Amino acid sequence: DQQVKQNSPSLSVQEGRISILNCDYTNSMFDYFLWYKKYPAEGPTFLISISSIKDKNEDGRFTVFLNKSAKHLSLHIVPSQPGDSAVYFCAASAERNRDDKIIFGKGTRLHILP
Amino acid sequence: EAGVTQFPSHSVIEKGQTVTLRCDPISGHDNLYWYRRVMGKEIKFLLHFVKESKQDESGMPNNRFLAERTGGTYSTLKVQPAELEDSGVYFCASSRIQGGVNEQYFGPGTRLTVT
Numbered sequence: 404d405q406q407v408k409q410n411s412p413s414l415s416v417q418e419g420r421i422s423i424l425n426c427d428y429t430n431s432m433f434d435y436f437l438w439y440k441k442y443p444a445e446g447p448t449f450l451i452s453i454s455s456i457k458d459k460n461e462d463g464r465f466t467v468f469l470n471k472s473a474k475h476l477s478l479h480i481v482p483s484q485p486g487d488s489a490v491y492f493c494a495a496s497a498e499r500n501r502d503d504k505i506i507f508g509k510g511t512r513l514h515i516l517p
Numbered sequence: 518e519a520g521v522t523q524f525p526s527h528s529v530i531e532k533g534q535t536v537t538l539r540c541d542p543i544s545g546h547d548n549l550y551w552y553r554r555v556m557g558k559e560i561k562f563l564l565h566f567v568k569e570s571k572q573d574e575s576g577m578p579n580n581r582f583l584a585e586r587t588g589g590t591y592s593t594l595k596v597q598p599a600e601l602e603d604s605g606v607y608f609c610a611s612s613r614i615q616g617g618v619n620e621q622y623f624g625p626g627t628r629l630t631v632t
Contacts, residue, residue, distance in 0.1 A: 405559065413614045416616070421542070444625065445625050446608055446610075446623030446626050504550065504565055504576070506562065506622060507561070509557070509558060510559070
């Protein structure tokens with residue numbers, strides 16, 4: 404049973420526009436959320452995170468929004484650039500133990516179109 | 518600072534054979550994790566070491582998988598005997614022991630193909 408769901412396997416966005424990647428989770432114990440970015444033949448790279456005590460976290464072109472009541476989070480990339488083309492994984496862990504395992508979604512492949 | 522390294526990058530073996538994957542974490546990182554991604558699916562947790570001790574091995578699929586981290590430095594993951602469903606990309610990650618952000622750094626992965 405998937406605890407972290409990314410329902411869009413792929414997304415295409417014009418360069419310069421906003422990319423919005425969505426993620427839903429089912430486990431109420433999750434209170435720390437992360438986004439990882441992955442290029443082919445490389446491991447996932449940490450991008451941005453958010454704790455459940457916040458509803459928004461921003462880092463440059465990347466913003467993550469958290470809606471706890473809906474158990475939903477999203478990653479906004481604006482403006483989108485060609486180098487953003489990659490697979491994006493939504494992930495979650497429990498706050499109680501920050502060294503705990505990370506639970507990943509299946510990923511969304513983002514294509515930035517010229 | 519060198520990143521997490523994994524060896525080999527790719528391994529092709531026949532069903533029934535044995536394969537050993539190696540992970541060298543970032544120096545000073547006491548947490549070491551193994552994950553696996555089967556094609557098209559999510560990255561799934563296998564095992565977590567804190568130094569040389571197994572903290573959580575709830576994700577290990579069965580007793581054909583054996584992970585070790587002698588001396589609390591590098592780790593090995595042995596699959597014996599390998600089955601077709603073991604094919605996938607095996608990632609290793611490491612992080613510091615801390616009460617703050619759980620920022621795990623991933624290696625490039627070992628692609629295992631069992632034929």
